[in-house]
Amino acid sequence: MMQQIIIGLIFIAAVIYLVRLVYRNFRSGSACETGCGKCGAVDFAKLEKQLKEKGL
Structure with missing residues (x-):
């Protein structure tokens, strides 16, 4: 019985945790997968502008 309670709690x-x-x-x-806010999400507009400036 005690094992079932422990497994249930886990x-x-x-x-x-998964729902959170x-x-x-x-x-x-944002595009960040973790949602922690520490990293900057990918800015596609800025990336596209840089590629156009380089002629790619």
């Missing part, structure tokens, strides 16, 4: 914690990751990813609104 499972619930894993589900909560998905929620933060959609809430961030």
Whole structure:
């Protein structure tokens, strides 16, 4: 019985962790996969401008 409770708690914690990751990813609104906000998301407009300046 005790093992089932422990496994259940681990499972619930894993589900909560995954839901939190998905929620933060959609809430961030950026291209960053983690949603932590530490890295700058890819700015495609800036990248395209740089490529045009180089003639690529």
